[in-house]
Structures are given as C-alpha cells and as structure tokens.
Amino acid sequence: MRVTRMDLDGKGTGSPEGIVTAILKMETDLSIPVPIELLCQQLDIEKIAELETDAFEGGLITDTTRSSGVVLVNRTRPRKRQRYTIGHELGHFLIPTHIPNADGRFLCSRDDMARLSAKEGERRARMEVEANKFASLILIPPPIFRKHLGALGQSDLAHISQLAQRYDVSKDAMARAYATYHTDSIAIVVCKDGKILRHSCDRVRFPFLQPSYGAPVPGGSLYHRTSRTPGTLSGICGCMPDLWINVERGKRAPDLFEQVYAQRDGYGLLMLRLEKPDEDEEEEERDLEESWRVGFRR
Numbered sequence: 001m002r003v004t005r006m007d008l009d010g011k012g013t014g015s016p017e018g019i020v021t022a023i024l025k026m027e028t029d030l031s032i033p034v035p036i037e038l039l040c041q042q043l044d045i046e047k048i049a050e051l052e053t054d055a056f057e058g059g060l061i062t063d064t065t066r067s068s069g070v071v072l073v074n075r076t077r078p079r080k081r082q083r084y085t086i087g088h089e090l091g092h093f094l095i096p097t098h099i100p101n102a103d104g105r106f107l108c109s110r111d112d113m114a115r116l117s118a119k120e121g122e123r124r125a126r127m128e129v130e131a132n133k134f135a136s137l138i139l140i141p142p143p144i145f146r147k148h149l150g151a152l153g154q155s156d157l158a159h160i161s162q163l164a165q166r167y168d169v170s171k172d173a174m175a176r177a178y179a180t181y182h183t184d185s186i187a188i189v190v191c192k193d194g195k196i197l198r199h200s201c202d203r204v205r206f207p208f209l210q211p212s213y214g215a216p217v218p219g220g221s222l223y224h225r226t227s228r229t230p231g232t233l234s235g236i237c238g239c240m241p242d243l244w245i246n247v248e249r250g251k252r253a254p255d256l257f258e259q260v261y262a263q264r265d266g267y268g269l270l271m272l273r274l275e276k277p278d279e280d281e282e283e284e285e286r287d288l289e290e291s292w293r294v295g296f297r298r
Contacts, residue, residue, distance in 0.1 A: 001035075001042045002026050008043075008094060016134035019094050024141055033168035034139050036086050044068050045093065048086060050075040057113050058085035060092050060106040069093045080170045084135050088113060091134030098127045116176075116198075139169050140177045155184040157261040157271050158233055175269055176200040185274040187244075191217055193266040194224075206274055207245045218243040222258040223270055234260040236273070244272055 003026035012018040023039070024030065037048055044067065051059055051072040059072035071089040073082050085108075092098045092106045100106050108128065115132060118125035148166070152159050155178075164174040172190065179188040179200040187201035187209060196215050217223045220243050226234045241247050241256040255275040262268050 001038060003039075003042055005044055014096055016091060016095065016130050016137055019091075020134065020137040020141065023138065024143065030141065030144070032144060032166060033083075034141070036083050036090070036139065039138070040071060040086060040090055043090065043094065045071055045090065047071070048073060055109070056107045057081075057110050058089050058108050060089040060100065062093060062100060062104055064104070066093065066096075078170075080164070080168060080173075083139060083168060084170065084173060085113065087135030087139050088131045090138070091131035092127065095127075095130055095134065098131070136173060136177060140167050140174070142181060145177060146181055149178070149182055155182050155186050155271065155273055156236070157188075157259050157269055160261065160269065171263070171269070185276070187272045187274075189217075189270040189272065191223065191268045191270055206272075209244055209272075210246060211244065217270070221270070223260050223268065226260045226262065228262050228266075228268075230262055230264045232262040234258075236271075245274075 003023050007026050008019055008022050010022075013022050040048060046068045048071045051057075051074045054074060054076060056072075057074050057077065060069055061072065062069035071086055071093075073085050073089075077085070088108060089106065092100075092108075098106070108131070112128040113132065115125060115128045118129045145167075148163065149159075160171055160174050160178060163178065164171045167174065175188045175190070179186055180202055185202070185205040187199050187206050189199040189209070190197045194217055196211055196213055196217060198213060199209055201209075211218060220240055222234060222237050222239060226232065236257050236259045239256055239258045241253045244256060245254075247253045257273040257275070259271045259273075260268060261271075
C-alpha cells in the first residue's frame with residue numbers, strides 16, 4: 001500500500017468522506033475485501049489487540065499528537081463485526097476533531113457502533129456517527145461498489161448475501177450501502193419479531209416511510225405471508241403503496257414492490273422498490289380522467 005498519514009493532511013480531509021477520498025486517490029488498486037489491518041498499519045496504527053472486557057465492541061489508545069495508536073477489538077465477535085470495529089476505530093484515529101478521553105482512549109459500545117445520526121450538540125454521539133460513516137465508506141468504497149452494483153442489474157435482496165461475502169462485511173452493513181447506492185429507488189427495512197427496527201434509503205429518490213421505528217410491520221405486507229425459516233428469500237411482489245408511503249391525494253400512486261429475506265433470531269430484511277409511472281402514461285391517464293369529467297358534466 002502507498003498511502004501515508006502525510007497524504008491525508010490538507011483541505012477536505014477533516015471529514016469521513018474527505019479522508020476516504022484521499023485514501024482512494026492513493027490506493028487506486030485497492031483490493032476487495034479491503035485489507036483493513038494492513039491499512040491500519042500503513043496509517044500508524046502500531047497494533048490491533050484483543051479488548052479485555054466484553055462490555056465494549058472496540059477501543060482506541062492514542063496520544064495527544066496522534067503519532068501512533070493501538071486499536072482494541074472485542075475477541076468474541078464474528079470476523080465481519082471485528083472488521084467493522086477496526087474501521088470504526090481507525091476513523092476515530094484519523095478524524096482530527098475526534099478527541100479521546102483524558103486517558104487517551106476511546107471505548108465504543110454496541111450502541112455506539114449502531115449510531116447513524118446524532119442531535120445537535122451531542123458531541124460524543126456525533127463522533128460515533130462519523131466513525132461509523134468512515135467504517136462503512138472504507139470497507140465498501142463507493143466508486144468500486146457502484147461498479148459491482150451496475151454489473152448485478154435490477155435490485156434483489158439475493159445480492160445482499162453475495163456482496164456481504166465479497167466485501168467481508170455484515171449483511172446489515174451491506175444492506176445500508178445497497179439501499180444508498182443502488183440506482184433503483186429502494187428502501188431496505190430491518191425487522192425483528194414483526195417490528196421495524198430501522199430502515200435505509202436514499203432520501204432524495206425514495207419518499208419518507210410512514211411506519212416509525214418500533215412500529216409493527218403493516219398488516220398487509222408480504223412480510224406476514226412468507227416463511228420465517230432463516231435464509232428463505234421471497235419473490236418480488238406488488239403491494240399497496242399506502243402501506244408504507246404517503247400517497248398524495250389526486251395523484252396517481254407509484255407502483256411499490258416488496259421482497260422479504262428471513263434471517264436468524266427473528267430478524268428479517270424487507271426491500272421496497274418504488275417504480276414511478278411513466279410520464280407519457282401519466283399524461284394519458286390525466287387526459288382520460290379529464291374526458292370522463294367532461295362527459296359527466298354533460
């Protein structure tokens with residue numbers, strides 16, 4: 001590997017996106033899965049050691065000048081989880097605004113590793129969100145990932161397992177990236193025991209989902225008509241759009257499709273694919289409706 005800490009100094013490298021962009025600029029032939037331990041070594045992480053307590057997922061020991069660091073990883077966690085933790089702690093090390101505790105440590109819990117947003121003024125939570133962003137971006141580099149998605153074609157939950165294996169990341173991490181970067185307008189909902197835990201989508205291309213976190217999966221959803229056997233993948237079926245999204249009055253509802261992928265321990269992934277009406281068809285439908293109104297008035 002060629003990248004060094006010197007390559008990360010300068011304008012635009014104070015954010016997770018800026019740092020990852022600088023790394024990818026130097027590592028033009030980065031292999032997949034990303035060799036995260038080798039990257040740590042290249043960027044002045046002296047050692048990756050086992051965390052002595054199971055109360056935390058990971059940690060970082062460094063000094064005030066960030067001249068070097070030691071990444072700590074929970075030894076009991078699966079390999080894919082450990083890779084994400086290493087990426088998370090490397091993010092803490094490289095993002096200049098991340099300040100460790102007085103003893104020069106970051107200690108990160110399971111909740112920290114799951115943080116995707118933070119309220120204004122929550123400085124510690126914001127650092128965890130940024131470290132998670134860095135981990136996701138470096139383990140699933142968007143320029144490379146988009147090419148792989150393009151080769152797979154139309155969205156399908158079957159791709160999640162394939163890509164998770166290819167990138168050596170968890171299905172959960174891959175589902176978030178898949179929903180964000182796929183060119184289809186999709187959302188991926190994570191469910192457990194019939195309730196919605198969270199969802200991921202590109203907010204520009206996919207409308208806001210009506211059911212909130214913690215709410216039951218809508219009764220009319222395909223989720224309730226599919227097998228709970230882990231590894232079972234349903235077909236892709238149409239559903240009523242207003243189960244999931246707000247349909248504006250007087251406008252034609254988009255076509256919405258569901259697919260369900262059963263996981264272990266009551267978990268499941270549910271993909272929603274939105275297909276907007278063709279503009280020409282929509283205009284023809286409006287003309288037809290107008291002709292009906294004229295006919296009724298007569």
